[in-house]
Amino acid sequence: MHFAEDQPLARDAFDAALPPAWPDDLGAQVRAQVRASGRKLVVLDDDPTGGQTVGDLSELLTWDGELLKGALLDDDPSIFVLTNTRSLPRAAAADR
Numbered sequence: 625m626h627f628a629e630d631q632p633l634a635r636d637a638f639d640a641a642l643p644p645a646w647p648d649d650l651g652a653q654v655r656a657q658v659r660a661s662g663r664k665l666v667v668l669d670d671d672p673t674g675g676q677t678v679g680d681l682s683e684l685l686t687w688d689g690e691l692l693k694g695a696l697l698d699d700d701p702s703i704f705v706l707t708n709t710r711s712l713p714r715a716a717a718a719d720r
Contacts, residue, residue, distance in 0.1 A: 658701045665702040670709040670717075678704050687720060 658665045669675070675683050683704040684691055695703045709717035 655701070664696060664700075666696075667702070667704045668707050669704065670707045672706060672708055672710070675704060675706060 667678070667681075675685070681702050681704045682695060682698075682700050683706070684695055685706050687705075687707065692705065695705075707720055709720055712720065
């Protein structure tokens with residue numbers, strides 16, 4: 625199906641054009657692979673609303689060296705870190 629910006633599309637037509645839903649919940653597989661790797665999965669997100677999309681994951685909301693160090697050294701296999709670089713000037717965001 626071709627989507628044109630200047631023509632409205634009925635909801636049913638849009639839904640019909642989407643691929644089928646993924647048949648499996650991959651969360652358990654991803655968690656098992658992260659644990660088996662012996663490494664920590666670090667998710668960096670520049671969007672302050674990004675944390676709303678994660679569950680069962682430690683989340684750092686401030687960019688603090690001591691907090692980050694502690695999170696990297698703890699036993700949790702994964703961590704979500706809000707960089708919030710969208711709110712910074714370009715040079716400060718690149719530095720972070």
